[in-house]
Amino acid sequence: MTSHIFRRQNPVRILNSYTAFWIYPQPGNQFILPCGIPYMDSKRRCGWGFENGDELYIRYHDAEWGVPVHDDKKLFEVLVLQSTQAGLSWYIVLHKRDSYRNAFDGFSPKKVARYDARKVGALLENRGIIRNRLKIEAAVNNAKHFLEVQKEFGSFDSYIWRFVPNGRPIRNRWTTVRQAPARTRESDAMSADLKRRGFKFVGATICYAYMQATGMVNDHITSCFRYREV
Numbered sequence: 216m217t218s219h220i221f222r223r224q225n226p227v228r229i230l231n232s233y234t235a236f237w238i239y240p241q242p243g244n245q246f247i248l249p250c251g252i253p254y255m256d257s258k259r260r261c262g263w264g265f266e267n268g269d270e271l272y273i274r275y276h277d278a279e280w281g282v283p284v285h286d287d288k289k290l291f292e293v294l295v296l297q298s299t300q301a302g303l304s305w306y307i308v309l310h311k312r313d314s315y316r317n318a319f320d321g322f323s324p325k326k327v328a329r330y331d332a333r334k335v336g337a338l339l340e341n342r343g344i345i346r347n348r349l350k351i352e353a354a355v356n357n358a359k360h361f362l363e364v365q366k367e368f369g370s371f372d373s374y375i376w377r378f379v380p381n382g383r384p385i386r387n388r389w390t391t392v393r394q395a396p397a398r399t400r401e402s403d404a405m406s407a408d409l410k411r412r413g414f415k416f417v418g419a420t421i422c423y424a425y426m427q428a429t430g431m432v433n434d435h436i437t438s439c440f441r442y443r444e445v
């Protein structure tokens with residue numbers, strides 16, 4: 216190691232410059248640049264999976280994860296991506312998000328609900344997305360039920376937020392990422408209701424990940440700079 220330690224007020228610029236080469240030996244605050252120089256990020260983050268210093272992943276954590284979502288299109292996007300994630304890492308799915316956006320008509324539930332067997336066949340040929348027939352068919356199936364829920368409740372937003380008390384985010388107080396559960400009473404109830412309505416790939420752990428991603432729960436650890444911001 217070397218004695219050159221940089222402190223910057225705006226780590227985003229650094230993230231843009233050195234992305235592909237970073238490692239993240241101490242979750243939340245220290246990077247080693249490719250030349251071997253440590254760089255201290257002034258911000259503490261949840262210690263999940265930043266070891267490869269992936270810019271997209273860090274940005275997702277810093278800007279999206281845990282932020283309450285009330286926009287139906289975004290809620291559908293997260294539903295498609297979380298149900299696709301089953302058995303895979305979020306990292307893999309996140310890196311395919313742009314391809315998914317292109318392949319699935321900008322995550323329009325109306326358009327996806329109309330996909331026929333030929334369109335599903337074409338999606339199975341698309342190397343930009345996870346080419347799993349069950350998951351692709353689940354996305355189409357879920358789009359149909361998504362529209363039904365919108366019709367019944369006025370919006371998917373007003374339906375899905377019923378699964379947290381008073382429709383408000385649940386604010387947890389974890390000090391390490393390992394303390395966050397894989398499922399809760401609320402995610403079990405959400406999963407059961409979605410299944411009853413015909414949704415697929417909506418098990419309790421997928422539902423809990425959905426709640427975390429859409430800010431229905433705040434699972435940033437208390438020392439993470441996003442804990443108080445979301």
Ligand SMILES: [Zn+2]
Nearest residue numbers: 261435439441
């Ligand atoms: Zn965090």
